Amino acid sequence: MSYKNKTVLFDCGIHPAYSGMAALPYFDEIDPSTIDVLLVTHFHLDHAASLPYFLEKTTFKGRVFMTHATKAIYRLILSDYVKVSKGSVEDMLYNEQDIIQSMDKIEVIDFHQTLEVNGIRFWCYTAGHVLGAAMFMVDIAGVRVLYTGDYSREEDRHLRAAELPQFSPDVCVIESTYGVQLHQPRVVREKRFTDVIHNTVAQGGRVLIPAFALGRAQELLLILDEYWSAHPELHNIPIYYASPLAKRCMAVYQTYINAMNERVRAQFEVSNPFDFKHISSLKSIENFDDVGPSVVMASPSGLQSGLSRQLFDMWCQDKKNACVIPGYVVEGTLAKTIINEPKDVTLSNGLTVPLNMQVHYISFSAHADYGQTFEFLKDLMPPNIILVHGEANEMGRLKQKLLAQLPDKNTKILTPKNCQTVEMHFNSEKMAKAIGRLAEKIPKEGEHVNGLLVKKGFTYQIIAPEDLHIFTQLSTGNIAQRISVPYEGAFSVIRHRLKQIYESVEPLGDPTESPTALLVHDRVTVKQENTKCVSIQWSTDPISDMVSDSVVTVILNINRGIARVGVMGEGVTEEEMERTAEKVVLALLNSLFGDVKRVAGEEGKMVVSVDGVVATVDSKSGVVECENEGLKQRLRTALRRIKSAVKPIPLQKISPFCYLERKL
Numbered sequence: 001m002s003y004k005n006k007t008v009l010f011d012c013g014i015h016p017a018y019s020g021m022a023a024l025p026y027f028d029e030i031d032p033s034t035i036d037v038l039l040v041t042h043f044h045l046d047h048a049a050s051l052p053y054f055l056e057k058t059t060f061k062g063r064v065f066m067t068h069a070t071k072a073i074y075r076l077i078l079s080d081y082v083k084v085s086k087g088s089v090e091d092m093l094y095n096e097q098d099i100i101q102s103m104d105k106i107e108v109i110d111f112h113q114t115l116e117v118n119g120i121r122f123w124c125y126t127a128g129h130v131l132g133a134a135m136f137m138v139d140i141a142g143v144r145v146l147y148t149g150d151y152s153r154e155e156d157r158h159l160r161a162a163e164l165p166q167f168s169p170d171v172c173v174i175e176s177t178y179g180v181q182l183h184q185p186r187v188v189r190e191k192r193f194t195d196v197i198h199n200t201v202a203q204g205g206r207v208l209i210p211a212f213a214l215g216r217a218q219e220l221l222l223i224l225d226e227y228w229s230a231h232p233e234l235h236n237i238p239i240y241y242a243s244p245l246a247k248r249c250m251a252v253y254q255t256y257i258n259a260m261n262e263r264v265r266a267q268f269e270v271s272n273p274f275d276f277k278h279i280s281s282l283k284s285i286e287n288f289d290d291v292g293p294s295v296v297m298a299s300p301s302g303l304q305s306g307l308s309r310q311l312f313d314m315w316c317q318d319k320k321n322a323c324v325i326p327g328y329v330v331e332g333t334l335a336k337t338i339i340n341e342p343k344d345v346t347l348s349n350g351l352t353v354p355l356n357m358q359v360h361y362i363s364f365s366a367h368a369d370y371g372q373t374f375e376f377l378k379d380l381m382p383p384n385i386i387l388v389h390g391e392a393n394e395m396g397r398l399k400q401k402l403l404a405q406l407p408d409k410n411t412k413i414l415t416p417k418n419c420q421t422v423e424m425h426f427n428s429e430k431m432a433k434a435i436g437r438l439a440e441k442i443p444k445e446g447e448h449v450n451g452l453l454v455k456k457g458f459t460y461q462i463i464a465p466e467d468l469h470i471f472t473q474l475s476t477g478n479i480a481q482r483i484s485v486p487y488e489g490a491f492s493v494i495r496h497r498l499k500q501i502y503e504s505v506e507p508l509g510d511p512t513e514s515p516t517a518l519l520v521h522d523r524v525t526v527k528q529e530n531t532k533c534v535s536i537q538w539s540t541d542p543i544s545d546m547v548s549d550s551v552v553t554v555i556l557n558i559n560r561g562i563a564r565v566g567v568m569g570e571g572v573t574e575e576e577m578e579r580t581a582e583k584v585v586l587a588l589l590n591s592l593f594g595d596v597k598r599v600a601g602e603e604g605k606m607v608v609s610v611d612g613v614v615a616t617v618d619s620k621s622g623v624v625e626c627e628n629e630g631l632k633q634r635l636r637t638a639l640r641r642i643k644s645a646v647k648p649i650p651l652q653k654i655s656p657f658c659y660l661e662r663k664l
Contacts, residue, residue, distance in 0.1 A: 002034075003140045003426075004458065006120050009038045009062075010136065010147045010173070012054050013046040016302045017332030020091035024050050029419050032060035036118045040066040040106075041149025042133035043073040044215065045300075046330070049081055052098040055105050063117055065109045067124065069132025069256045073214050075103055076248055080299065109134075119457025125163040128152035129366045130215040131256055137165060141458035143426045144169040146382070150389070151175065152366035153376060156186065157222045158273070159366065160261045164379055170426060172382035176415075177328055177367040179394030180401050193220075193362045194227045196324055200358070201237050201293040205320035208357075209297040210308040210335055214249050216327050216364050217241070217297055221279055224295065228278035235278065242282040242298035242307045250274050285310050301325075302333030305348075309334070313347045321357040327365035331391070370398065378406060384424060385413045392417070432460035436467035479540040481548070485555045487534040491516060494526065494534065497554050502547075503648040524548045526555075578620075581643075585619045588642050593635070608635060619643070 001008045009030075014023040032054065040048050051074070054060055066074065078099050082092070109115055111134065114123040119141070124134035129150045138145045146169040151162040183189070200207050211217045221241060228234050243249065257268050267273045282288055282296065285307060298308035312334070315321040329335040338345065338359050345355045368376065377385065385402070387395045395415040402413055416422050433439075438451050451462040454472055461471065469475045487494070491514075498520055499505045507515030508525070517527040523544040525537045536551055538544045582604060589608065590596045599605040604620040608631075615626035615635055622639055626632040 001138070001145060003143060004119070006118060006140050007035045007037075008120060008122075008138055008140075009035045011041055011047040011149065012038060012051045013044070014049040014093075015332075016045055016300070016330050017304065017336075019304075020093065024053065024093070026419055027054070027058065032058040035060055035062045037062055037120055037122070038064045039122065039124075039136045039138075039147070040064065040070060040074075041127065041136065041147070042066075042130050043070050043077050044130065044150070044212065045077070045081060047149065048074055049078060050093065051106075052078065052094040052102040055102045056094065056098045064106045065115070065122075066106060067111065067132045067134050068108045069252070069259055070134070071103070071106050071108055071132075072252050072255070073132060073249075074106075075099065076252065077212070077214055080243065116457060121457070125165055126160050128154070128156075128159050128162040131159065131218075131253065131259060135162065135165075137169060142429065142431075143171075145171045145173065146380075147173045148175055150177070150367055152368055153372040154183075154186065154366070155261055156219055156364075156366065158219060158260045158264045162368075162376075164376065168380050169382050171384045171386065171424065172377065172380060173386045173388055174373065174377070175367065176373070176387040176390030176395045176398050177365075178369045179390060179398045180370045181394075182371055183363065183369040189362055189364060190223055192360075193223065193324065193326070193364070196322060196358075196360050196362070197224070197295055198227075198231070198234070200320070200322040201234065201295065203320055204293050205318070205322060206290075206293060206315050207295045208308065208311050208315060208321070208323045209295070209326055210299070210301045210303050210312070210323070211297055211326055212299055212301050214252075216301075216366065217243075217299075218249075218253055218274070219364060219366075220297060220326055221276060222273065225276045225278050237293050237295070239279045239295045240282040240288070240297070241276075241279055242288075242296050242311070282307075290314070301327060301335060302329060303335045303338075304333055309348055313349075316345060316347075316355055316357050317353050319356040319358070322360060323357055324360045324362060327363055328367060370401070373398070374402065374405060377402065381406075381408060381411075383408075383411060385411060386422060387413065387415045430460060432462050434462045435471055437464045438462055438467075480537065481540055482535060482537045483548075483552065484529065484533050484535050485552055485559075486532060487528075487555055487559055488532055489558060491528045491534075493558055494518070494555060497558060498526070498551065499648060501550060501554070501648055520551055521547050524551055526551055582619055585639070585642050589617070589635075589638065592638055 001010070013025070016023075038054075038060070040051065042048070048066075048070075051064070055064065079096060082094070082096055082099065109124060111124055111126055114121060116122075121139040122136055124136050127133040127135045127149055129152050133150060135146060135148045135151055138147070144167075146165060148162075152159075153161050155161040197207050209220065211220060224239055228239065253274050254272060257265060264273055288296075296311055298306070298311055300306050300308055303309050303312050312323065316323075323338065325335050325339060329339065334345070338355060339361050341359055342355060344352050346352050387399060390398070392415070399413045399415050403409075403411070414422055432453060434449060434451065438449060443449050449462060451464050452468060454461045454463055454468075454474070456472075463471055465476045495505060495507075495515065495518055498518065502521045504519075504521050506519045508517040508519055509515060517525060519525055523538055524547045527535045527537070529535050534555060536548055538548045586596060586598065586606060589606065593608050593610055595609040597607050599607055599616075604618055606617045606619060608615045608617055610631055613626070613628045613631055615624060615628070615631055617624050617635055617639060619639065622636070622643065624632050624635045624639065626635065
């Protein structure tokens with residue numbers, strides 16, 4: 001998923017029906033080096049088993065996240081996968097060392113914990129399905145995408161149901177494993193399961209239950225142990241949990257007991273529900289004493305290799321035996337083939353033999369059925385839905401049924417094929433949040449809020465400079481600047497010129513002596529260093545920078561003789577200053593409007609003629625009299641600006657834009 005030049009990869013599994021490179025996802029369709037974040041929803045092979053390969057043998061340099069329980073079980077289940085595959089697959093994708101190295105690169109995330117990587121914010125919700133399974137919500141520049149992974153809204157014997165996020169995402173990428181199918185009630189499925197097993201062992205048969213080493217296996221073991229405890233006549237019939245990692249798997253489950261539902265947590269306070277009384281572990285076929293009826297749960301679930309395949313080959317020709325397939329099976333696996341009860345099957349050694357054992361498909365797969373999917377989407381109401389993780393026909397039927405039954409008929413539902421790109425367009429609003437002391441008072445309409453605009457990723461905040469070190473890793477500082485300007489003239493000339501520009505030009509030092517330093521506009525210090533140099537010092541900010549620029553310009557102009565200035569004596573009267581200002585106004589109006597003359601005998605009054613239209617101007621009061629309204633307004637504006645320009649800038653807090661306007 002890519003948006004705003006940020007890329008997220010969801011899950012990194014294999015196809016259980018294939019081996020070697022053929023089992024990998026279409027990695028050649030993507031550029032691993034561009035991926036910022038990889039989010040793994042749970043530990044099943046079809047969601048996590050190509051991760052060691054991807055981390056160790058591609059150009060991926062991003063960060064990987066999964067939940068604590070997923071990381072713990074990932075290590076065990078992939079070790080099991082490598083051991084099971086060694087005997088049957090020559091072109092191994094990775095080895096045990098690759099798995100160990102990948103563990104160092106995997107980071108963990110807690111449920112509801114929000115993390116941010118390169119502007120990508122994400123957090124996760126409980127997904128049900130298996131221990132540690134998560135649904136990820138990803139937020140990039142305000143656009144939110146929910147990726148469910150495998151999820152179940154039904155609470156079972158040990159897992160909580162999937163959570164419903166508290167707000168609707170813009171896009172929901174959701175599994176469609178069971179399409180429009182509906183699961184039987186859990187009680188009905190459990191009875192079918194125990195009845196089949198009980199009847200088979202009562203007739204002297206053996207029961208094979210192919211299942212993942214972790215996940216559904218623990219749910220089924222809880223059911224079997226409880227059923228055996230309630231039926232003393234079965235106590236002499238062994239149940240085996242056939243996995244090389246059986247004991248370590250159970251230790252992980254006991255570690256994460258608090259991640260399970262209330263039923264298991266309450267039971268754990270009395271006794272450990274995973275300390276089974278009637279179930280033994282079985283590490284290998286060599287340790288198995290195959291005498292009389294028994295129940296064996298073995299991995300892998302697809303019967304493509306390993307212990308489950310070895311036991312199937314031994315038992316498939318005896319009609320007293322049974323194989324109970326307890327969950328979803330992938331196309332291309334032996335488990336999928338025998339569900340249709342073919343007459344013959346091919347053994348691992350290549351021989352074809354009759355399939356006489358009974359095959360029962362009783363799904364305990366913790367995937368959402370149509371009822372759960374519909375209710376989840378109806379409550380969430382995302383405007384865009386992308387169906388994934390399902391067969392094409394089932395996805396198509398699910399899409400049509402959802403379109404017909406969802407209340408919002410404008411909902412867009414897509415069913416992309418493998419490697420098909422889906423493009424969506426979003427107009428995300430940019431919003432800056434005021435925080436810290438700026439948020440203490442709600443501003444009134446039209447009131448300005450002043451602060452520093454801080455951008456991190458795609459989020460914006462307005463912060464008071466004093467709060468910057470509290471809410472960011474930034475801090476404020478002052479930059480003092482100093483510049484030396486060559487100058488050999490009288491320092492009093494500089495003072496005179498600056499007083500014409502700025503109202504506040506104060507001498508520094510001994511007031512009884514001729515000043516050799518000035519403070520201009522309370523911001524910039526001008527000091528005569530020697531007979532050949534003047535220094536200018538100030539603390540940097542937009543206004544001080546502009547004041548200092550103007551001071552430098554004045555000194556350079558004096559130095560170059562561009563505007564020769566004779567210093568006016570201290571006895572210059574205000575009337576003389578007014579007459580000088582009137583001359584400047586007359587000259588500037590003349591340059592703007594052409595024909596401008598003084599009115600004899602009336603001080604400050606002028607007559608302006610433009611294309612036969614006459615106007616009278618009083619430069620002192622600013623009053624303009626004219627019958628032509630357009631000329632009248634132009635003269636008023638010009639006079640106001642000229643009078644403002646010829647007077648020194650007053651000492652007051654004004655914005656840099658005022659200086660800019662004055663300069664223009």
